Amino acid sequence: MMTAPMTATRTLPARIRSISTSPPLAFARKLFRYRQAQLAGAIILVLILAAIFAPFIAPYAPDAVKAGKPLTPPNRAHIFGTDDLGRDMFSRIIYGSRITLRIGVIIVAVEVLIGVTVGLVAGYFGGWTDTILMRFTDVMLAFPGIILALAIVGTLGPGLNNAIFAVALAAWPVFARVVRSSVLSVRESEYITAQHVLGATHRRIMWKGVLPNVLAPIIVLASLEFPAAVLVAAALSFLGLGAQPPTPEWGALLTDARNYIRTAPYLINIPGMAIFVTVLAFNLLGNTLRDVLDPRLRNR
Amino acid sequence: MLGFLLRRVVVMIPVWFAILTLVFLMRALVPGDPVEIMFFGRASSPEVVENMRHQLGLDQPLYKQYFSYVGGVLRGDLGDSITTKRPVIDEIRDRYPATLKLAVASLGVSVCIGLGAGILAALYKDSIIDTLAMAFAVAGLSMPAFWFGLLMIYFFSVKLGWFSVIPDGSAKSLVLPAVTMGLIASSIVARLVRSAMLEVLGQDYIRTARAKGLTEPRVTTSHAIRNALLPIVTIIGLQFGGLLSGAFIIEAVFAWHGIGELGVQAFAKRDFPLIQGIVLVVATSYVLVNLVVDVLYAFLDPRVSPS
Numbered sequence: 001m002m003t004a005p006m007t008a009t010r011t012l013p014a015r016i017r018s019i020s021t022s023p024p025l026a027f028a029r030k031l032f033r034y035r036q037a038q039l040a041g042a043i044i045l046v047l048i049l050a051a052i053f054a055p056f057i058a059p060y061a062p063d064a065v066k067a068g069k070p071l072t073p074p075n076r077a078h079i080f081g082t083d084d085l086g087r088d089m090f091s092r093i094i095y096g097s098r099i100t101l102r103i104g105v106i107i108v109a110v111e112v113l114i115g116v117t118v119g120l121v122a123g124y125f126g127g128w129t130d131t132i133l134m135r136f137t138d139v140m141l142a143f144p145g146i147i148l149a150l151a152i153v154g155t156l157g158p159g160l161n162n163a164i165f166a167v168a169l170a171a172w173p174v175f176a177r178v179v180r181s182s183v184l185s186v187r188e189s190e191y192i193t194a195q196h197v198l199g200a201t202h203r204r205i206m207w208k209g210v211l212p213n214v215l216a217p218i219i220v221l222a223s224l225e226f227p228a229a230v231l232v233a234a235a236l237s238f239l240g241l242g243a244q245p246p247t248p249e250w251g252a253l254l255t256d257a258r259n260y261i262r263t264a265p266y267l268i269n270i271p272g273m274a275i276f277v278t279v280l281a282f283n284l285l286g287n288t289l290r291d292v293l294d295p296r297l298r299n300r
Numbered sequence: 301m302l303g304f305l306l307r308r309v310v311v312m313i314p315v316w317f318a319i320l321t322l323v324f325l326m327r328a329l330v331p332g333d334p335v336e337i338m339f340f341g342r343a344s345s346p347e348v349v350e351n352m353r354h355q356l357g358l359d360q361p362l363y364k365q366y367f368s369y370v371g372g373v374l375r376g377d378l379g380d381s382i383t384t385k386r387p388v389i390d391e392i393r394d395r396y397p398a399t400l401k402l403a404v405a406s407l408g409v410s411v412c413i414g415l416g417a418g419i420l421a422a423l424y425k426d427s428i429i430d431t432l433a434m435a436f437a438v439a440g441l442s443m444p445a446f447w448f449g450l451l452m453i454y455f456f457s458v459k460l461g462w463f464s465v466i467p468d469g470s471a472k473s474l475v476l477p478a479v480t481m482g483l484i485a486s487s488i489v490a491r492l493v494r495s496a497m498l499e500v501l502g503q504d505y506i507r508t509a510r511a512k513g514l515t516e517p518r519v520t521t522s523h524a525i526r527n528a529l530l531p532i533v534t535i536i537g538l539q540f541g542g543l544l545s546g547a548f549i550i551e552a553v554f555a556w557h558g559i560g561e562l563g564v565q566a567f568a569k570r571d572f573p574l575i576q577g578i579v580l581v582v583a584t585s586y587v588l589v590n591l592v593v594d595v596l597y598a599f600l601d602p603r604v605s606p607s
Contacts (some may be wrong), residue, residue, distance in 0.1 A: 139318040142590075143583050146544035148583045154567030155326050231444055235549050237448045239564050254446060265454055272447030280442035287438065 015050075030292055037288040043139045043281035051098040058091035061254050067091070079215065080270050083253075084260065089267065092248035093274055099228055100278060103164055106227035108222050110168035115175020116218060122176065123183025124206050134180065139175040146232055153241045163242035167232050171225060177267045178221055182214040189213075216293045223286035227279040233277050250275045308594055316587055323580045324369050327572050329364055352382075356573070373580070380571035382567075388577035392559060396581070397471065399558030401479070402550070403543040407472050409482025410543075411536055414489025419528075421490065422497030423520065433490055440487020444496050445546060449480045449553035467556055477554040481546050483537050496531040530601050537593030541586040 031037050052059060060067040068078050070086040080089035122133040140148070153159075153167035186192065187210065195205045234251030236242035243249030245256065250271040257267035335353050353359050356379075357368060372379065378388035422434035456476060457465045467473035500506065501524055509519045553559035559578060566574040 119563055135318075139315060139322065142315055142319055142587055143322075143579075144586055146548060147545045147579060147582050147586075149368065150548060150563065150567055151323075151326060151575065154563075154570070154575045155329075155572075157570065227442060231442075234444055235446060238444075239549065239552055239567075241564075241567055251444070251446070254450065258450065261450065261454055262458055265458075268447065268450050268454070272444060274448070275444045275447065276442055279444070280439065283438055283442050 005103070007014065009014065014188060027292075031288060033287045036284045037203065040281040040284035041289070043277060044285065047097050047278060047281070050094050051101050054094050054098055058088075058094040060088040060091040062092045063087065063246045064091070066277075067104070069268075071260065074266055079259075081264070081266050083264075083267055084256065089270055093250070096248040096250045096253065096271070096274065097245065097278075099160070099243065100234075100275075103160075103233045103249075104226045104230045104282075106164050107168045107171070107233065108226050110165070111172045111175055111225060112218065113267055114168075115172035116179050118172070119176040119179025120183055120206055120211060120214075123180040124187060124202070124210060126187075130180070133176070137173040137176045143170070145170050146235070149232060149236065150239075150241070153236060158241045158244065160237070160243040160247065163233055163236040167229055167236070171229065171232075174225070175218070175221060178217050179214055182217050183210055186210050186213045219285070220290045220293050223282065223289045227282035227286065230275070230282070231279050242269035304598055305595055306431055308591055309513070312587060312591055315582065318371060319583045319587070320373060320580065321366075323576050323583070324366055325530040326579070327507055328365070350352060370477060373592035375526045378577040378580070382571045383566075383569050383574070388573050391562060391574060392577055392581050395559045396563045398556060399544065399547050399551070399560060401474065402547055402556060402558060403540060406481035406485060406543050406546075406550075407536070407540055409478055410485035410489050412486075413483065414486035415493055417486070419497055419525065421494045421522075422501060425498065431492075433494070437491040439489040440484050440490075443484055443487075445480065445484055445549045446553050448484060449477070449550055452476050452480050453554070467554055469557070477550050480553075481543060481550045485546070486544060488540060488542075489535060492535045493528070493532055496528045496535075497524060500528040503527070532595065533596055533600060536594055537570060537589055537596070541589050544582055544585055544589075570575025 012294070028288060032041060056069075064087060066086040067088040068082040068086050070084050072078055072086075074081040074089075078088050080093060118133050118137065122130040122137075135277055147172035149163075149166040152169055153154045153162050156162040156166065161295060192205060192209050195209050200209070233242055233247070237249045237251035238254050240252075240255060243252045245252065253271040254268055257264070257271070260267050324520075335349050335356070335358060358363055359370070376389055378392070380386065381388050381391055384391065416432040416464060421430040424430055453465060453476065457463045463476050464473060467477070505527075506519060506523055507525045510516075547556075547558055548560035548563055550556065551558045552564050555561070556589075560581070562574070563578045563582075566578060
């Protein structure tokens with residue numbers, strides 16, 4: 001009975017301490033030594049710059065109809081061509097990057113907020129609190145993610161905000177599970193016991209004592225959940241349940257483009273490629289982060 | 301064995317009831333009046349709304365609604381669809397076989413490719429095969445299924461003309477959607493099979509097998525793969541649940557008349573009884589598949605059952 005927590009006390013904090021005390025710069029240097037991370041970082045940087053400077057980069061407003069002749073294939077004036085209403089696809093893709101990044105950030109933030117709180121409380125207090133919270137989490141996990149998101153968005157009604165909310169609400173249990181199991185091993189460490197002895201409140205111990213020591217798995221999971229969230233949200237938009245026209249959300253762009261699959265396949269391939277490259281970049285970054293922060297998971 | 305099976309079934313029941321409750325609450329917890337929402341706020345008269353509310357039993361207190369809902373489900377009555385007026389259970393019964401066919405075919409594709417790629421990647425770790433297999437895995441993980449599906453239609457239906465753009469439910473029309481979904485799913489299978497194989501290959505009994513002079517193919521087939529198969533069964537089981545839900549997107553892309561297509565229509569039209577029915581049926585299938593996987597696991601690995 002005693003051996004498991006004992007070994008955890010000896011090995012875990014040392015590993016985590018080396019991560020949490022290393023300055024961010026040194027950490028970044030370690031991360032970007034990997035070629036995967038360099039490539040991913042470059043793509044993500046371009047994406048962020050495109051989102052910030054969209055009005056300066058995009059030659060037209062994203063919803064300006066008749067910016068060019070409708071359904072013009074990519075050419076010098078419109079490098080990504082124009083859609084059925086003559087809107088400039090390049091401008092729509094550039095503005096779409098804002099939506100994609102916003103979707104990913106909000107969804108992951110909500111997932112972290114709910115999941116980490118539930119996992120932290122359940123793992124820290126244990127007993128009945130733990131049982132009830134984790135049973136609920138298990139039931140949520142019994143639903144396949146996208147069905148739950150579809151069900152929520154189907155109940156609330158189509159719309160980008162509802163889709164964001166639905167995806168976040170469907171995915172937080174993963175965080176709760178991971179955080180809880182990390183908290184269980186940290187909870188038994190001597191420095192937590194010491195804080196109890198010093199008379200710190202539960203809230204203080206949870207946020208200042210436990211949370212910083214379970215940050216590594218949270219960061220890894222968040223970086224892997226980001227691309228997954230972008231993918232599911234784009235799928236919801238593609239199904240007509242997320243972003244509504246004329247929003248230049250990348251998934252929604254494909255919905256209209258389907259009708260022109262014979263005449264203007266670039267209308268499908270450009271937004272499709274944009275989603276693929278973005279998700280790929282975040283997946284590569286997430287994989288590298290996991291290798292650096294949590295080497296035990298490398299082959300998983 | 302029988303005792304283990306019974307225990308698993310007993311554990312499953314409260315989980316299923318919790319799912320049922322959550323599905324029921326879906327409608328009850330909607331902000332605003334569900335009936336007004338169903339009419340998209342354009343009901344012709346207040347009487348129509350009142351009628352609909354009565355018809356759906358929404359004028360009853362919540363606990364009564366719950367008991368009548370649970371009672372109905374246990375009798376196999378999921379209510380009537382608002383758009384088609386037909387019993388939800390009939391709507392689902394008409395569509396479910398098509399989805400099942402698609403999921404099974406996709407599973408076949410994903411297992412063949414995923415197993416092959418995963419095993420090869422593990423056997424030739426750090427070689428070009430491994431690199432390619434893992435690049436394939438991360439690409440598959442990042443691929444939007446709807447775009448990949450449209451690409452398949454573009455190349456194989458529009459450009460090459462090998463398949464009809466509109467599927468007719470035949471075996472031939474199953475190929476494109478099954479390959480699309482199967483290829484994407486195989487990327488996850490490949491990754492997990494690789495790690496399961498690597499773990500087994502590092503075990504002492506593999507070293508023993510080699511030490512006693514067995515040929516490498518023999519070590520691989522009768523020692524490594526056989527032991528790695530256990531976690532792989534779990535992976536494949538989980539995949540199957542994922543494929544049932546992945547069908548929602550693939551069916552929309554390929555106009556495949558399954559439960560996913562029905563679901564997307566129901567979601568768009570806010571047909572609550574149909575939405576609830578579909579979510580319940582898919583979640584139940586998911587739980588049942590997990591049960592089958594657990595039992596299969598115990599069957600394959602005698603060490604599991606006593607615990």
